[in-house]
Amino acid sequence: MIVLLAAAAVFALDVYAVVLVLLRAAVYRVHLYRPMLVNLGLSFVPVPLSLVAGFGFLLFVHYRSHPLESASVLEGVLAVMALALPTCAWLLMFPNSVYLITELNFSHRVENTPVPLWYDIVQTLALTLSGIANAILSLAPLQMFVIIGQQNGNQVTVESWVFSGVVILLGAVGVYLGRYLRFNSWDVRHPVSMARKLSSHLRERGKGLEALGFVITHATLVALLYVPLFLFAWGSLVAAGL
Template identity: 60%
Template sequence: MPLLAAFIAVILLNVYAAVLIWLRAVVYRVALYRPMLLNIVLSFVPVVVAVLGIIGLLLIGTAGSLVNAPSVVSTILWVYLIVGTIAWILFFPNAIYLITELNFSHRREDDPVPLWFDIVQTLTLTLSGIANAVLSMGVMEFAFTTVILDPAHGTPVLSWVFAGVVIVLGAVGVYFGRYLRFNSWDVRHPIGMLRKLRAHFAIKGKALEAFGFVLTHAVLIALVFVPLYLLAYAALRAG
């Protein structure tokens, strides 16, 4: 029940963010800011990937209990885990990326939209992204803990290492997306990405800027994720 309530709350937050973006255009007769709507969809992708990952694990486990080939099932399980985790990590920064929408770059000097409306709308958008990030990472860490590790004595240290690495990689991905305009699917062109990275960090001060950006964003996500995950994990184990 707590997990279902969390899913419903996150979905409602995403819907509310989309509704506010639509209302902004309708009520104040301005152009619909479609990039924000696209960002909501992209930020929810990690949640979808995480949920599909859990469903896949259950299906593999069920199929494994029906066939007498433990080594084959184990191989399939590990390949599925590795591929699924990599796919999720690639899309995970899209959720945290919504923090950067707080720069109000969509506003103009003569914007007829009241500032108070844009504050609520943009904050809701940002919170929806953080919620998507926390929920998807909670699902992935729970799967990592229960499938790979032994959770008999609480959340293993290795699972926190996993979460920490993902949070830092997510913050790095946000920096790449905001300042180098990388997308998750740009990994298909690694040579081009490396060239852009080399040119970017050749500029004096960019490395220090990136460090500060990643550090502050990672700490923020960690401070939100850790207590919420501990509460959810305790509730699931108690249930």
Template identity: 55%
Template sequence: MGALVDLIAVVLLNAYAAVLIVLRSRVYGAALYRPMLVNVALSFVPVVGALVAVAGLLFLAPVLSALAGQLRGGVPFILWAYLVVATLLWLLFFPNAIYLITELNFSHRAANDEVPLWFDIIHTLTLTLSGIANAIASLLIVQAEFIVLIADPSGGAGAPAFSWFFAGAVIVLGAFGVYLGRYLRVNSWDVKHPASLARKLVNHLREPGRALEVGGLVLSHAVLVALVYVPVFTLFYRASFA
């Protein structure tokens, strides 16, 4: 029940962020900043992806169990193939969640903007918090899924080390994805053209100071997300499996 309440809270936070974006236009007569609405929707995709992956696993497990006698050794392979593909698809969209941290630059404000600063502070802060909440919720679901499948969570010894390595890698890769999105204007679906993406990244990193810039953004974003995520997941793990 507690997990459902938490999920509802995350959904409401996203809805509130979207409502504030629309109210900014309706109340103060400012132009509707559509990119923010798109970013809210993209930010919630990892949560949906994580839930769909778990739902698919719950459906797949009994089906494979029923076919175990016929497939023999093929069951584990099919299960892990599904998990790998589902996780990679989820990972492609994970950076969209923490990308919303970068919206705190107030780039949507004009010099003669009549929108009060206090409104934009609340509006962009809500947007950022919704992205962080989406990232935490989706990663929590995926990390817990792997723990249940690989280890015995009822042992009471805390989350297994491998799951923390997984979460850490995802957070770092997500932060790198934020850099690609903000500075190279890369989207998740651009992985369809890996050669072009690689050339664009290499040419970008050859510019003076870019490597240091990448390291600074990735490190700062990863630390921020980790400092929020680790205690949240620890509390969830203790409440669910201890």
């Protein structure tokens, strides 16, 4: 029940953020800032992907636990693909959720805009919180699947925390690449070009230290929000007889 309530709350926050963006244009007669809607849509994509990846993980764990009973080589390959493909897709899309933190720069506001500052504060904060909520909602189920797959009872394992920590850190790296180098998740199709641009960027004076500070700061913020919420959700599931 708590999982459904959490999902409903996140969905409601997403809808609220969309409504505020649309009302901004309709009420104040300004240009609709479509990038916000696009970014919000991209931030939600990791949520369904995480569920697919989670079931792929459980399928892989089942195959690994019963390799000689009835599974063929083809079934083993399919089990690996069921885990690898959605997990890679989810990991590539995950930074789009925490990316919404950067919307707090208010780049959508122009000089002499009729939109009150208080409205843009609430709208942008709702957008940012929805992105963080989407990130948490997509990461938490996968960490739970990792715990369940390890068959350690109701204990939150160190391995699951390492998994989440690495994902959060990579998410912060993705946000930096998206904000400062304008990379998108699908740019991984051109790894050589990405590596060349990143290398050139980091060779600029002070950019390496700036990148490190950005990643650590953003990852720490997400971790501080994620850890207590995950522990609360996991404790509630355990108490409910998971």
